[in-house]
Amino acid sequence: MSASYIELQSRTPERTDRDSLFLLYRPLCGQDAVILYETLMSLSCRLDRIEPEQLLRLSGIGSGRMEKARKNLEMFGLLDVYTEPVSGRLLYAVNPPLDVSRFLRHQVFSRLLLNTVGSEQFDRLMQFFAVGASVPEGWMRQTADIDPEPLEREWSEEKEQSLQKLLPARDTAGFDWEKFYRNREYLFPVRMRTRANEELIANLARLYGLSEEQMVKYVSRACPPPMKILDQEALKNIIRSERRREFLDRQDPFENAPVLFLQERQKGAPVSDADRRMLEKLSQEYRFTGPVINELLDYTMEQTNGALPGKYVEKVAGTWARLGLDTREKVRDWRKKQTAQALQGVRKRKGLQVQPDSVFSGRLPDWYNDRGRQFASEEERQQMLKQIEDIKKNWKV
Structure with missing residues (x-):
């Protein structure tokens, strides 16, 4: 910590934040990281900046353990660190913990937790729970990202199946996963096949009318080789951008994807966010x-x-x-x-009786196109004209 002071930023914590922090995050990032997090949260509620040495004293964590604790907070998304390039100032943006549902759907965190605490404790946590900060323009993000490679080396198909049994059931009906996954172990390995990812992929395919092969193309662009996870927001943005003005050539417009259906109703204008x-x-x-x-x-x-x-x-x-x-x-x-x-x-309010079955009979009455109809007498013709005039006077739309 070479900066003369550290700027602090956070938002007001909620009661559920502490539950998630102590029961889900602590087994993964360690006690020192939790102490540092609580210290930063307390200080940021009262101060907008603090000297590094003062932070060391108040947290009670030695300088040797402080760096590791900070890195752990960064890797688990609880802390973002920014630097101002000209002055070298530091900004600590303290982030709230993920809620239980989002934590358990996280493709790395949920697996790390199961790997750390074991199936029995993981199941207890599931039963117990019953299932970002504004940064000034110009600041550069320097937060450390978690490395999933150690987990990937230890993860197995047996552990994956155990996790899937413990998580809530998914609903991705209508999407052929066998076709999507066929011969694509490298593109989309087991560790990325989470419920959250699969539900998103299936929903986007249904929403935009995309086939399994088309989704493979878009998914591959949202998780290029340098990345270890699927970037869900990038996947949404890629599909939205490329499908913005595409229309499916079908006789029945109701069979189009909803986004294309709505865009067509708007005369081709882009669908709002x-x-x-x-x-x-x-x-x-x-x-x-x-x-x-x-x-x-x-x-x-x-x-x-x-x-x-x-x-x-x-x-x-x-x-x-x-x-x-x-x-x-x-x-x-x-x-x-x-x-x-x-x-x-x-029609009842107008005094006209209508048989319900006649409203949607499937075809027009025979007399509708009978332009050659002749009246039996002049009296009948005059009576019909009078009825038409009465209807015109009394009918209001």
Whole structure:
């Protein structure tokens, strides 16, 4: 620590942060690292900078152990270290621990924890839990990254299977993993085949209408050889960028990927980030297929004159989920019934009786195109004209 002082930055901790820190992080990064983390959190709530020597005294960690403790915090994402190139000043950005769910889905942390505490203790932790800081512009990130190679040398298929049994079940129906993984051990090794990665890959494929082979291409770009993990945000950005103005040539637009369906409805205009997140939520949380999402978009825009208010979309999505409308056929039947009920209500208010089965008969009445129809008498013709005029006067849209 050659800097004259260290600038501190953090956010207000939550109660669950300490649970995660002591029960999940401590077995991995060690007691000294936890003490240093707590010291930095306490100081950053009261000070915006501190001298390195003062930090040593307050933490009670010797200078020889301080460096190791700091590196451990960096490797596990609890601390980011930045330097200002001109003055050489240091900035410590103290990050909150991952919550339990995100920690257990982390492709390295979850495996390290299982490898460290064993299956029995790992299972106890699962039962117990029941399952970033703003940096000034111009600062360069110098945080140490965790090296997964030691774990990879010790990790085995047996340990992977043990971990997968302990984690919550996944839902990636419709994606052919055998085809995706075939002869690709080097591109996508076992340690990267986590539930979080697989769910993301399957959801993006469903959302953007991508095949397994196409996803292989995009995934390979999101985890180039120098990297040890799949960069999930990079994968999302790559797919969003390349699929921005692509349209699938299908007769039925409802069979397109939801992003392309919505973009087509917008006359080719790019889909906003907020709408993309909404589509991802419909796919990931509600587990809707692409055609069902497209039907939901069409129904919502029909009800709101082309708008897509998020709260209304979620309200409709919740209704469909409760009713079990998980296929396009079920959704269309529901929409027909809704339309029929609405038409009946309107016409009853106008004094007209309509048979429910006649609303969607599948074809127009025989008389619709019968332009050569003759009236039996002039009286009948005048009576028909009078009825038409009455309807025109009384009918309001």
